[in-house]
Amino acid sequence: MGTSQVACAPERVVTLGQGQTDSTLALGVTPVGVVEPWTDDWYAYLPDEVEQATVVGTELEPDLEAIAALEPDVILGSKLRHEGFYEQLSQIAPTVFSETIGVAWKENVSLWAQALCREEKGEQVVAAYEQRAGELAAALEDTGVADTEVSMIRFQPDQVRIYLTGFPGLVLRDAGLQRPAAQQVEDWATSAMLTEISEERIPEMDGDVIFVMVSSDSYAQAEGYDLDETMTRWTSTELWKGLSAVQADAVHKVNEEHWNLGGGVLAANAMLDDLEAYFMDTATS
Amino acid sequence: MIRRLGALGLAIAVLTVVVVVSIAVGSVTVPFAQVLEALGGARTSEAHFIVSGMRVPRTVSGLVAGSCLGVAGVLLQGATRNPIASPALLGITAGGGFAVVVGVAFLGLPAGAAVWVAFVGGAAAAALALGLASTGREGLSPVRLVLSGAIVSSLLGAWTAGLLAIDQRTADDVRHWLAGSLAGRDVAAVGPLLPVVVAGLLGAWLLAGQLDALALGDETAVGLGQHPARTRLVAAGIAVLLSAVAVALAGPIAFVGLAVPHLARALVGAAHRPVLLLSMLLGPAMLLGADVVGRVVARPSEVQAGVLTALLGAPLLVRLAVRVKSPA
Numbered sequence: 001m002g003t004s005q006v007a008c009a010p011e012r013v014v015t016l017g018q019g020q021t022d023s024t025l026a027l028g029v030t031p032v033g034v035v036e037p038w039t040d041d042w043y044a045y046l047p048d049e050v051e052q053a054t055v056v057g058t059e060l061e062p063d064l065e066a067i068a069a070l071e072p073d074v075i076l077g078s079k080l081r082h083e084g085f086y087e088q089l090s091q092i093a094p095t096v097f098s099e100t101i102g103v104a105w106k107e108n109v110s111l112w113a114q115a116l117c118r119e120e121k122g123e124q125v126v127a128a129y130e131q132r133a134g135e136l137a138a139a140l141e142d143t144g145v146a147d148t149e150v151s152m153i154r155f156q157p158d159q160v161r162i163y164l165t166g167f168p169g170l171v172l173r174d175a176g177l178q179r180p181a182a183q184q185v186e187d188w189a190t191s192a193m194l195t196e197i198s199e200e201r202i203p204e205m206d207g208d209v210i211f212v213m214v215s216s217d218s219y220a221q222a223e224g225y226d227l228d229e230t231m232t233r234w235t236s237t238e239l240w241k242g243l244s245a246v247q248a249d250a251v252h253k254v255n256e257e258h259w260n261l262g263g264g265v266l267a268a269n270a271m272l273d274d275l276e277a278y279f280m281d282t283a284t285s
Numbered sequence: 286m287i288r289r290l291g292a293l294g295l296a297i298a299v300l301t302v303v304v305v306v307s308i309a310v311g312s313v314t315v316p317f318a319q320v321l322e323a324l325g326g327a328r329t330s331e332a333h334f335i336v337s338g339m340r341v342p343r344t345v346s347g348l349v350a351g352s353c354l355g356v357a358g359v360l361l362q363g364a365t366r367n368p369i370a371s372p373a374l375l376g377i378t379a380g381g382g383f384a385v386v387v388g389v390a391f392l393g394l395p396a397g398a399a400v401w402v403a404f405v406g407g408a409a410a411a412a413l414a415l416g417l418a419s420t421g422r423e424g425l426s427p428v429r430l431v432l433s434g435a436i437v438s439s440l441l442g443a444w445t446a447g448l449l450a451i452d453q454r455t456a457d458d459v460r461h462w463l464a465g466s467l468a469g470r471d472v473a474a475v476g477p478l479l480p481v482v483v484a485g486l487l488g489a490w491l492l493a494g495q496l497d498a499l500a501l502g503d504e505t506a507v508g509l510g511q512h513p514a515r516t517r518l519v520a521a522g523i524a525v526l527l528s529a530v531a532v533a534l535a536g537p538i539a540f541v542g543l544a545v546p547h548l549a550r551a552l553v554g555a556a557h558r559p560v561l562l563l564s565m566l567l568g569p570a571m572l573l574g575a576d577v578v579g580r581v582v583a584r585p586s587e588v589q590a591g592v593l594t595a596l597l598g599a600p601l602l603v604r605l606a607v608r609v610k611s612p613a
Contacts (some may be wrong), residue, residue: 014588025505158464159586195586196585196586196587197585197586198311198312198313198468198580198584198585198586198587199339199468199469200311200312200313200335200339200340201312201313201585203331204585233469234469236336236337238333238335239331239335239338239339240336241336242331242334
């Protein structure tokens with residue numbers, strides 16, 4: 001959305017979403033304005049430069065006055081989140097929106113690269129990611145773990161989710177990993193990215209490996225889930241204890257910051273790091 | 286008498302059906318034969334974990350919480366002689382919820398203390414709402430009661446939201462108290478509350494005669510040798526205690542305490558004993574019924590029972606508010 005004219009090469013960039021912030025940094029530009037992260041502190045995987053940026057509201061409610069005060073050259077957002085702000089934003093500066101976020105992150109990197117007049121850099125970072133993912137897939141194939149069925153879940157206070165596609169689903173697929181039958185979708189393009197389940201459906205979480213996306217505080221904790229009430233409750237049920245991944249001790253906490261919240265090329269690379277560390281260590285040990 | 290027995294039989298039948306459905310139906314389909322098997326023995330099957338580990342506990346919680354709400358509604362409506370009085374509308378549930386957030390989450394009281402914390406919070410909220418409604422010349426009219434209850438409820442709701450906004454971690458810990466849901470209930474939490482529930486129900490039963498007298502008007506009640514003020518206080522106290530149990534078990538559930546007494550009166554008339562007995566059966570039938578519907582309408586996820594009771598109960602409140610004339 002938006003065919004705004006952008007001054008090449010824009011120096012003052014405002015990003016309205018987590019993925020835009022991530023990928024803009026990956027393109028070598030430090031935004032002057034960013035929206036708050038979903039957590040209290042900045043994601044650990046992001047470069048420190050992000051802290052130099054002024055915070056201009058939240059991804060759902062960007063602060064238009066604060067954005068205007070920064071006198072940006074270009075504003076990056078998404079139609080999904082910011083359609084209603086487009087008119088006002090484009091009066092402040094040329095505004096470029098991606099259609100959506102998450103699963104479309106690779107195309108979006110190209111879009112941001114174009115908006116920032118850094119097309120070459122954009123192609124470079126995506127190609128570097130693709131190459132890494134391909135190498136990891138080949139290595140997993142070689143060590144015989146490429147047929148591992150990976151489940152991705154997340155416990156939240158008011159809902160529990162199984163991730164099907166979306167950003168993390170795409171990275172898993174790029175790494176050549178498989179998904180359990182209950183988490184496979186017919187049509188990748190139109191499927192819901194996740195499904196919310198009730199306790200009785202815990203068996204659908206099963207896989208050869210279960211990656212549980214947790215907060216960075218919970219991730220920093222070596223053992224157990226006691227920082228999260230929902231997780232404590234669900235993981236104490238007999239259904240959970242009966243999962244084959246639980247019995248095989250193949251439940252692995254991962255940091256939601258780069259598995260779920262970030263949604264840019266830096267997050268995707270950080271996810272590959274985790275997958276490599278987990279599967280290659282498991283394979284060699 | 287026959288009408289009362291008929292209504293009682295009907296209520297027992299309805300509750301039995303609801304309990305069976307609550308154990309047999311969930312967001313996962315378990316064939317009925319397997320449900321029976323799971324209840325009987327077979328300690329290792331998935332069906333056993335679902336039925337005995339999840340559906341039975343939430344059914345037990347629903348039975349207890351629903352009875353408490355139904356009886357609390359009868360007591361409050363009798364004590365205030367106001368057809369619109371109920372635990373949720375008087376701010377008792379909101380007060381209980383707020384107190385649990387403060388006590389358990391911020392002051393670190395043990396989860397087992399939740400019912401007492403909810404009792405204190407609920408009593409304070411009810412006192413505030415009744416006090417607010419009694420000011421002015423018209424006295425305790427239904428509409429004033431609804432208004433002041435709404436004020437107290439939204440004030441406490443706002444405070445609760447404010448507290449939760451301050452501390453995300455705490456917010457996560459207590460959110461299930463505030464959900465109004467029977468999902469994931471620990472059946473062990475019911476045991477220690479049973480003496481409280483039994484005492485409350487017995488107390489309600491013993492008060493029934495005095496509430497009948499109260500219904501004739503304060504002067505007549507005094508003439509019959511009653512103490513209206515004392516009866517009101519005791520009835521309200523028991524109602525708050527029973528509501529607190531319900532909050533501790535299921536979080537804030539709206540409209541069960543309002544709707545069930547009306548349904549009971551429609552079936553057996555105004556005398557308090559049969560109304561109490563019937564409400565004790567219809568309360569859990571409504572709550573569990575809502576819970577079962579919530580389990581199947583949004584598969585593979587669930588809708589909280591509290592959302593559905595509100596959906597069912599709101600039209601009733603509108604009807605009552607339209608029908609009941611203010612005494613002014």
